[in-house]
Amino acid sequence: MRYKIILTLLLTSGFFMANAQQAAKHEDTEIYEPVPKVVTPGKTNTEPPSDAVILFNGSNLNQWVYTDDNTKPVEWPVNGDYFTVKKGTGNIETKKKFTNYQLHLEWKIPASITGEGQARGNSGVFLASTGKGDSGYELQILDNYNNKTYVNGQAGSIYKQFIPLVNANKKPGDWQSYDVIWQAPTFKTDGSVNTPATVTVLFNGVLVQNHIVLKGETLYVGQPVYKAYSGGAPIKLQAHGDKSEPDSFRNIWVREL
Numbered sequence: 007m008r009y010k011i012i013l014t015l016l017l018t019s020g021f022f023m024a025n026a027q028q029a030a031k032h033e034d035t036e037i038y039e040p041v042p043k044v045v046t047p048g049k050t051n052t053e054p055p056s057d058a059v060i061l062f063n064g065s066n067l068n069q070w071v072y073t074d075d076n077t078k079p080v081e082w083p084v085n086g087d088y089f090t091v092k093k094g095t096g097n098i099e100t101k102k103k104f105t106n107y108q109l110h111l112e113w114k115i116p117a118s119i120t121g122e123g124q125a126r127g128n129s130g131v132f133l134a135s136t137g138k139g140d141s142g143y144e145l146q147i148l149d150n151y152n153n154k155t156y157v158n159g160q161a162g163s164i165y166k167q168f169i170p171l172v173n174a175n176k177k178p179g180d181w182q183s184y185d186v187i188w189q190a191p192t193f194k195t196d197g198s199v200n201t202p203a204t205v206t207v208l209f210n211g212v213l214v215q216n217h218i219v220l221k222g223e224t225l226y227v228g229q230p231v232y233k234a235y236s237g238g239a240p241i242k243l244q245a246h247g248d249k250s251e252p253d254s255f256r257n258i259w260v261r262e263l
């Protein structure tokens with residue numbers, strides 16, 4: 007009898023927990039105020055230093071594989087000194103894994119971009135790709151030159167976690183840069199967090215994330231949560247499923263710390 011009661015209690019609490027999870031919506035974690043003030047960035051120019059690992063220098067994507075199928079050749083088109091997302095083919099990530107690093111990356115929203123909110127040049131840099139699809143820690147890429155969305159989802163945000171300090175977007179068609187200092191999380195043998203990840207981000211040379219302590223991996227729905235991994239992780243670029251024209255990338259390099 008007692009077991010029956012315990013079983014009933016367990017099943018009921020499980021039912022309520024499952025219901026609470028089902029009730030979560032992506033809107034729950036979207037913040038709209040305060041809006042970061044606009045700062046006009048200067049002209050940035052960052053060539054790789056001598057000790058950098060070059061991830062893209064304008065000729066090929068040999069350093070990259072598809073996240074979900076690393077046997078398939080990457081079809082994102084390379085055009086002169088840049089390459090462009092090929093939507094529908096999946097995210098790509100570096101063959102090499104990184105732990106702590108300094109990253110430089112340049113990206114461009116098409117001058118003729120259309121769409122609004124999150125569907126306007128959406129891509130992203132996953133600072134550590136911890137698995138298939140969009141798993142990992144996303145630094146958002148989006149056109150927010152003159153495009154409103156939830157502020158913890160705009161360009162320069164750590165998606166759904168940290169609002170950028172200011173809005174340093176250049177207009178669509180201009181090349182823009184991210185300079186990132188990433189300190190990977192460390193985990194105990196039982197999988198719990200030993201030290202959380204920290205990140206500093208300069209957006210077009212302007213500080214937008216100042217050594218923030220991450221709450222966990224990026225989630226579209228629900229609160230961020232850490233998932234243990236070891237041995238470093240690839241850096242991943244997002245092929246977002248929105249209908250807008252694809253973004254381009256160039257001049258990507260990393261200095262391992």
Ligand code: MG
Pocket residue numbers: 128129130144146147244246
């Ligand atoms: Mg994105």
